[in-house]
Amino acid sequence: MEPKQSSSDVPAIEARELTHAYNGHTVLHNLNLSIPAGEIFGFLGHNGAGKTTTMSILTTLLRQTAGEVKIAGFDTLSQSIEVRKRIGYLPENVTFYNDLTAYENLAYFARLSGVEQVDSKIDETLAFLDFRGVEHKRLKTFSKGMRQRIGIAQAILHDPAVLFLDEPTSGLDPMGIKNLRDIILRLNKERGMTIFMNTHLLSEVGKICTSIGVLSMGKLIYTDTMERTRRKYPDEASLEEIYVRMETAETP
Amino acid sequence: MNSSRIVAPLRTIIAHELRTLRREGTFSTLFGIFSAVTLFSVFIGWSTRSTTLAIYAVTAAILKAAGVSHIAPNPLLGISTLAIFNNLIIYTLLVGALLAIVIGHRSFVRDRKSGVVPLLLSRPAGRPLYIAGKLCGISAALLLVLCGMFVVSVLSTLFIPALYLSGGEFLSLAAFYAVSFVYLAFFAALGLLFGVYMSNESLALLAPVLAWIAVVFILPELSTGQNPVSLLNPVTLAHAPAASGAFFSYARAILGPFSFGQDYTALALHFLRISANALNVGAILKLLAASMIAGAASVFALQKYSTAADQIA
Numbered sequence: 366m367e368p369k370q371s372s373s374d375v376p377a378i379e380a381r382e383l384t385h386a387y388n389g390h391t392v393l394h395n396l397n398l399s400i401p402a403g404e405i406f407g408f409l410g411h412n413g414a415g416k417t418t419t420m421s422i423l424t425t426l427l428r429q430t431a432g433e434v435k436i437a438g439f440d441t442l443s444q445s446i447e448v449r450k451r452i453g454y455l456p457e458n459v460t461f462y463n464d465l466t467a468y469e470n471l472a473y474f475a476r477l478s479g480v481e482q483v484d485s486k487i488d489e490t491l492a493f494l495d496f497r498g499v500e501h502k503r504l505k506t507f508s509k510g511m512r513q514r515i516g517i518a519q520a521i522l523h524d525p526a527v528l529f530l531d532e533p534t535s536g537l538d539p540m541g542i543k544n545l546r547d548i549i550l551r552l553n554k555e556r557g558m559t560i561f562m563n564t565h566l567l568s569e570v571g572k573i574c575t576s577i578g579v580l581s582m583g584k585l586i587y588t589d590t591m592e593r594t595r596r597k598y599p600d601e602a603s604l605e606e607i608y609v610r611m612e613t614a615e616t617p
Numbered sequence: 618m619n620s621s622r623i624v625a626p627l628r629t630i631i632a633h634e635l636r637t638l639r640r641e642g643t644f645s646t647l648f649g650i651f652s653a654v655t656l657f658s659v660f661i662g663w664s665t666r667s668t669t670l671a672i673y674a675v676t677a678a679i680l681k682a683a684g685v686s687h688i689a690p691n692p693l694l695g696i697s698t699l700a701i702f703n704n705l706i707i708y709t710l711l712v713g714a715l716l717a718i719v720i721g722h723r724s725f726v727r728d729r730k731s732g733v734v735p736l737l738l739s740r741p742a743g744r745p746l747y748i749a750g751k752l753c754g755i756s757a758a759l760l761l762v763l764c765g766m767f768v769v770s771v772l773s774t775l776f777i778p779a780l781y782l783s784g785g786e787f788l789s790l791a792a793f794y795a796v797s798f799v800y801l802a803f804f805a806a807l808g809l810l811f812g813v814y815m816s817n818e819s820l821a822l823l824a825p826v827l828a829w830i831a832v833v834f835i836l837p838e839l840s841t842g843q844n845p846v847s848l849l850n851p852v853t854l855a856h857a858p859a860a861s862g863a864f865f866s867y868a869r870a871i872l873g874p875f876s877f878g879q880d881y882t883a884l885a886l887h888f889l890r891i892s893a894n895a896l897n898v899g900a901i902l903k904l905l906a907a908s909m910i911a912g913a914a915s916v917f918a919l920q921k922y923s924t925a926a927d928q929i930a
Contacts (some may be wrong), residue, residue, distance in 0.1 A: 424739045449741045459732035464640035476629040477740040519736065 375438040377402040377559035383432035405560045407570035410580035416563040453520035457532040463505040478523035510541035530562045571604040626742035630750025654708045659773040662701025697890035706885040717801040718825045721808025767794045793888035799904045800881040806911035814918040833878030840869040
């Protein structure tokens with residue numbers, strides 16, 4: 366099924382002069398961002414840079430203090446319901462309902478997302494994730510990696526246009542990280558989903574992202590495609606070195 | 618927003634609440650506790666009644682043997698059969714309210730601890746529907762438990778010799794459970810409200826318990842001068858008159874309307890036909906209004922939730 370997209374020429378994510386203050390402290394400063402549909406965007410920044418705050422605003426969980434945000438052409442404040450229909454979201458450290466089975470967890474989120482053929486959609490999604498056969502097991506028996514797959518499943522059940530992942534590889538073993546990377550790439554290639562990913566793992570960003578943004582102390586200090594980034598920093602061997610150079614240049 | 622956009626998510630959240638309570642074992646625990654309490658109460662009521670009847674019979678026989686011609690009629694025969702459920706009032710007032718607080722509290726804290734609140738709030742249903750669904754879900758859970766208690770109560774009378782419920786008493790018993798539901802729904806809503814409003818789990822549980830202590834003990838004590846233990850007794854103010862004096866008069870005028878425990882006791886006594894007082898419809902409306910205000914406050918608290926510290930990384 367094709368993801369819900371308003372128009373292919375409309376940016377999947379667009380933020381203009383996005384600012385957010387919390388308890389008198391400005392945590393986001395005039396952030397401008399435009400991510401075309403079909404991108405895998407890696408959002409980088411150290412702890413406390415404002416990545417999760419940005420994601421909370423993009424997913425309509427938090428109202429920005431100033432500025433404008435549009436997801437698939439819909440305003441996050443005035444058209445929040447339309448935005449929610451078009452996004453999938455996986456926050457960091459979700460454990461879900463341990464006493465319910467995988468199927469019951471997924472069915473709950475599917476119904477709340479307006480999915481009509483719940484059974485077939487869960488079956489199709491679990492097949493896509495190569496994760497069938499666990500539907501009727503309670504989540505309390507699941508490993509971190511298995512829970513993360515359930516997390517991805519609930520986020521894509523309703524075929525969103527944009528998928529938001531907050532530190533998706535956090536706590537996963539190398540095999541889990543590789544599996545998740547493959548899933549993200551397939552979601553992007555086979556289902557055309559735009560993916561916005563907060564992460565610390567620069568090696569993963571280098572392997573799967575088509576564009577990146579770097580946030581430092583609430584300011585977007587860099588954004589470009591991966592290809593151009595590598596061309597701009599030809600002397601740096603890895604993305605980690607590029608990132609360190611950007612952060613060092615920005616730090617007063 | 619059309620009706621299916623409201624009804625479908627509401628139904629989903631209600632079904633989810635009930636399923637989660639069942640899986641956690643909360644339902645069976647609650648039903649077990651309340652059934653035990655009901656049976657215990659009926660046993661005490663029956664035991665008291667039959668002992669008194671036996672004492673009367675023995676005394677009457679002794680008096681007859683002594684040649685007394687006029688023996689006063691048995692006063693217990695004028696008391697409603699429903700009086701054997703007398704102790705349920707105290708159990709609902711105490712244990713029921715605390716369990717209702719825990720159900721309401723856990724309803725949101727469970728979601729918060731499992732990290733699904735951001736997921737749920739990023740769904741098209743929206744925040745007011747999410748809380749409305751939770752309120753309906755926990756209300757449905759309480760209703761089911763109370764229906765179970767009602768059935769246990771009725772069945773228990775079948776096993777008591779020479780005791781049967783008339784049609785009117787059957788309806789009165791149902792009304793008693795209905796008013797108990799309204800009373801418990803208020804505390805469940807209060808548990809939910811503080812669960813949403815306070816990020817500290819322990820304080821979120823302590824706050825509604827303090828509110829319960831206030832409306833059941835502190836406010837009635839300030840307005841009547843009665844000690845907390847006597848406030849628990851299921852008797853009307855006619856049998857336990859309030860203290861007189863200017864202070865208590867003012868306190869009664871100001872705090873009396875918030876003494877929900879006394880309101881519930883008076884209504885329960887009326888429906889169990891222990892008190893001859895007229896039905897206080899205002900008290901029922903007040904309990905209903907209090908539940909609705911607590912529910913509305915939960916919606917408001919959730920509107921503010923996104924700016925809470927645990928959402929900011």
